Amino acid sequence: xxxxxxxxxxxGVTPVINATACGVxxxxxKYPDRIGKVYAGKDGIIGVLREELIDTSKESKSGIAxxxxxxxxxxxxxxxxxxxxxxxxxxxxxxxxxxxxNGGGDSSDTxxxxxxxxxxxxxxxxxxxxxxTIDNDLPVTDNCPGFGSVAKYVAxxxxxxxxxxxxxxxxSTKVFVLEVMGRHAGWIAAAAGLAARAEGDPPHVxxxxxxxxxxxxxLAKVKHAVETYGYCSIVVSEGVRDAEGRFLADAGTRDAxxxxxxxxxxxxxxxxxxxxxxxxxxxxxxxxxxxxARHIASRTDVEQAYAVGEAAVELALEGKxxxxxxxxxxxxxxxxWKIAETQLSRVANREKKMPRNYIxxxxxxxxxxxxxxxxxxxxxxxxxxxxxxxxPKYVRMKxxxxxxxxxxFEV
Amino acid sequence: xxxxxxxxxxxGVTPVINATACGVxxxxxKYPDRIGKVYAGKDGIIGVLREELIDTSKESKSGIAxxxxxxxxxxxxxxxxxxxxxxxxxxxxxxxxxxxxNGGGDSSDTxxxxxxxxxxxxxxxxxxxxxxTIDNDLPVTDNCPGFGSVAKYVAxxxxxxxxxxxxxxxxSTKVFVLEVMGRHAGWIAAAAGLAARAEGDPPHVxxxxxxxxxxxxxLAKVKHAVETYGYCSIVVSEGVRDAEGRFLADAGTRDAxxxxxxxxxxxxxxxxxxxxxxxxxxxxxxxxxxxxARHIASRTDVEQAYAVGEAAVELALEGKxxxxxxxxxxxxxxxxWKIAETQLSRVANREKKMPRNYIxxxxxxxxxxxxxxxxxxxxxxxxxxxxxxxxPKYVRMKxxxxxxxxxxFEV
Numbered sequence: 001x002x003x004x005x006x007x008x009x010x011x012g013v014t015p016v017i018n019a020t021a022c023g024v025x026x027x028x029x030k031y032p033d034r035i036g037k038v039y040a041g042k043d044g045i046i047g048v049l050r051e052e053l054i055d056t057s058k059e060s061k062s063g064i065a066x067x068x069x070x071x072x073x074x075x076x077x078x079x080x081x082x083x084x085x086x087x088x089x090x091x092x093x094x095x096x097x098x099x100x101x102n103g104g105g106d107s108s109d110t111x112x113x114x115x116x117x118x119x120x121x122x123x124x125x126x127x128x129x130x131x132x133t134i135d136n137d138l139p140v141t142d143n144c145p146g147f148g149s150v151a152k153y154v155a156x157x158x159x160x161x162x163x164x165x166x167x168x169x170x171x172s173t174k175v176f177v178l179e180v181m182g183r184h185a186g187w188i189a190a191a192a193g194l195a196a197r198a199e200g201d202p203p204h205v206x207x208x209x210x211x212x213x214x215x216x217x218x219l220a221k222v223k224h225a226v227e228t229y230g231y232c233s234i235v236v237s238e239g240v241r242d243a244e245g246r247f248l249a250d251a252g253t254r255d256a257x258x259x260x261x262x263x264x265x266x267x268x269x270x271x272x273x274x275x276x277x278x279x280x281x282x283x284x285x286x287x288x289x290x291x292x293a294r295h296i297a298s299r300t301d302v303e304q305a306y307a308v309g310e311a312a313v314e315l316a317l318e319g320k321x322x323x324x325x326x327x328x329x330x331x332x333x334x335x336x337w338k339i340a341e342t343q344l345s346r347v348a349n350r351e352k353k354m355p356r357n358y359i360x361x362x363x364x365x366x367x368x369x370x371x372x373x374x375x376x377x378x379x380x381x382x383x384x385x386x387x388x389x390x391x392p393k394y395v396r397m398k399x400x401x402x403x404x405x406x407x408x409f410e411v
Numbered sequence: 412x413x414x415x416x417x418x419x420x421x422x423g424v425t426p427v428i429n430a431t432a433c434g435v436x437x438x439x440x441k442y443p444d445r446i447g448k449v450y451a452g453k454d455g456i457i458g459v460l461r462e463e464l465i466d467t468s469k470e471s472k473s474g475i476a477x478x479x480x481x482x483x484x485x486x487x488x489x490x491x492x493x494x495x496x497x498x499x500x501x502x503x504x505x506x507x508x509x510x511x512x513n514g515g516g517d518s519s520d521t522x523x524x525x526x527x528x529x530x531x532x533x534x535x536x537x538x539x540x541x542x543x544t545i546d547n548d549l550p551v552t553d554n555c556p557g558f559g560s561v562a563k564y565v566a567x568x569x570x571x572x573x574x575x576x577x578x579x580x581x582x583s584t585k586v587f588v589l590e591v592m593g594r595h596a597g598w599i600a601a602a603a604g605l606a607a608r609a610e611g612d613p614p615h616v617x618x619x620x621x622x623x624x625x626x627x628x629x630l631a632k633v634k635h636a637v638e639t640y641g642y643c644s645i646v647v648s649e650g651v652r653d654a655e656g657r658f659l660a661d662a663g664t665r666d667a668x669x670x671x672x673x674x675x676x677x678x679x680x681x682x683x684x685x686x687x688x689x690x691x692x693x694x695x696x697x698x699x700x701x702x703x704a705r706h707i708a709s710r711t712d713v714e715q716a717y718a719v720g721e722a723a724v725e726l727a728l729e730g731k732x733x734x735x736x737x738x739x740x741x742x743x744x745x746x747x748w749k750i751a752e753t754q755l756s757r758v759a760n761r762e763k764k765m766p767r768n769y770i771x772x773x774x775x776x777x778x779x780x781x782x783x784x785x786x787x788x789x790x791x792x793x794x795x796x797x798x799x800x801x802x803p804k805y806v807r808m809k810x811x812x813x814x815x816x817x818x819x820f821e822v
Contacts, residue, residue, distance in 0.1 A: 013575050043581055072574025078582040152801055160703035163483025163805060164424050170454055171489040176699060195802065267675055284698035288587060292571035295707055298801060378801035390563055390709060390789035391606065394574060
């Protein structure tokens with residue numbers, strides 16, 4: 001008996017989350033005898049609660065194909081709590097047999113609960129979690145779709161900006177600070193370390209959220225780099241805290257009205273360097289640029305993002321529920337991977353931080369073990385097509401909604 | 412009679428300045444009967460003063476070829492005043508018949524003076540200025556090599572980050588601010604406007620250094636965008652000033668010690684939005700990332716950067732001096748251009764700002780005329796090669812110096 005799929009994206013976007021949507025929709029189309037429509041929650045789970053279901057069969061085939069190379073969340077994402085009974089009501093009204101929730105740890109928890117509550121309410125739905133997060137902090141899976149592309153952006157960017165600084169350091173900027181995302185886990189900051197392959201290569205200092213900021217050791221390291229290599233290239237995770245556990249970003253700057261300024265640990269770190277060592281500095285905050293930079297995506301990442309979408313459909317057709325397709329590393333060199341599966345309960349609400357043995361003994365760089373883990377994830381390029389005007393051909397969905405079947409509902 | 416070339420880079424780097432070096436060196440190699448060596452001033456003109464001349468014949472052919480796709484300044488750049496008599500002394504010692512100075516308005520002035528002083532001192536040198544600047548503010552030339560790639564980076568980045576904001580705006584960030592370079596001229600900020608091709612497309616607001624910041628009108632524009640499109644995407648030039656002529660960046664923030672914080676107009680603008688309209692915001696400062704992002708270079712720009720290097724050699728062989736090869740636009744659609752030449756005196760120390768008719772009547776966007784001018788400059792992609800580890804194959808020069816012939820000189 002044919003059932004419909006309900007697919008929803010959750011949390012923050014990644015450069016490749018739409019590739020997963022593409023994998024789901026294109027794979028489902030291969031099973032017309034077993035799968036009906038693929039609906040997508042407009043703006044995520046909130047669209048399901050509001051019974052705003054995007055009917056993806058109304059999109060063009062080329063539009064769906066273009067999802068593979070389009071950043072952002074083409075179906076919308078919104079932060080919202082699930083209200084389980086209402087979800088089941090909507091599922092029942094639209095003959096949803098499969099619920100795919102594409103997100104991180106919280107979403108795994110939600111998908112897990114939906115599967116339990118559906119059964120309890122007499123409308124069993126097969127619930128599949130689909131991993132994605134730029135933070136790379138999900139357990140069980142070897143890595144998270146979305147991370148590899150941000151990792152590549154960060155590694156390429158610090159390599160390029162450091163060439164800039166290096167070429168002008170003798171009379172100009174000596175210290176460059178790049179702030180990257182990662183509130184709790186330092187995976188993104190660590191990825192910048194991939195650019196440093198030989199002694200003296202930038203970045204010379206990485207500041208991880210896993211370790212408290214030690215100003216004296218940090219300054220000594222910066223001074224050493226400037227004196228040895230002529231300049232110092234620094235990558236700082238937004239989540240770095242001082243010894244008392246306060247975010248460095250919050251401790252630092254105030255606006256003209258005296259209010260603490262939100263965000264921006266890079267200027268704080270740069271100011272410390274200026275104050276204590278007197279070096280001329282520049283800083284950059286890549287913010288959303290890093291997690292939307294589809295133009296420099298990792299091919300490995302795009303393929304994995306597509307593959308987990310594909311696998312979700314296949315797991316559903318195998319009758320599975322309460323599971324998540326995960327990436328399993330088969331070998332490092334050459335890098336080979338395959339899709340495996342795990343129970344959602346094993347993924348829900350657990351955070352995978354950087355292991356200590358991935359961080360150099362002095363706390364300011366990555367180890368060979370980290371490099372072996374990280375390097376394959378940025379392998380390969382997967383450029384979007386460009387139009388004649390030199391801009392990427394990114395797609396916007398038409399977002400035609402399925403006709404409502406239920407009375408309005410206040411979210 | 413064979414003479415040597417002395418090539419030096421000046422000022423700030425661009426994503427494609429090394430493509431110009433590549434154009435000079437590869438073209439000179441085509442005339443072995445007329446041109447001897449191509450020397451490059453280590454770190455620019457200061458290397459010439461110090462008699463530190465990089466002998467580019469000691470680099471590998473593949474290394475020289477890789478300059479075409481390597482960002483930063485591979486030969487080094489340093490801010491330094493020319494000391495003309497010493498320059499001529501070094502030229503004489505190393506049989507320099509041709510001096511190529513690759514830079515902006517200041518460098519044109521220097522090259523012009525060198526040609527005059529050389530004649531006066533009885534050692535005439537053919538001086539050719541070679542244009543480059545990301546600021547696009549040189550007169551006479553239709554555009555400046557280096558600008559097109561930064562323009563492409565900025566247009567692609569705001570397009571991508573805006574897709575991110577758009578997909579999450581209903582419950583999360585509503586205002587995104589991207590700071591771009593351009594202390595005096597708004598060309599780079601304007602280029603971001605290329606991403607906005609249809610009504611409602613981001614960026615919704617551009618702040619130019621050519622116009623004083625009008626807070627009331629700005630806030631009205633932001634509010635309108637959020638209420639109409641659900642979010643507002645803003646691009647701000649680092650050089651924006653208030654009605655009294657003060658940089659907004661300086662007026663804004665203070666560090667924990669009460670010192671004015673250098674740089675960062677994006678957080679200032681974001682804070683104004685937060686204070687007055689209460690919207691949740693994010694901001695990014697791309698800083699050096701934008702002018703080193705060779706990974707997303709404009710093919711047009713790379714070709715033009717190479718072509719001006721090539722043309723410098725050809726002008727020299729035609730016996731010209733005190734001139735600069737410039738880019739002349741032949742047609743817009745399809746875009747065609749050719750190399751022309753101008754007198755250095757016409758370029759020296761003059762700054763080309765955005766014409767007022769390139770800025771929308773309300774001051775917050777670009778006009779169709781600006782689009783016609785800017786769009787061709789970002790046409791085409793020209794990706795660097797990547798290695799198996801997923802990183803670009805950028806090259807470092809060996810920088811073998813020519814043997815000294817003069818006593819040491821204090822710079």
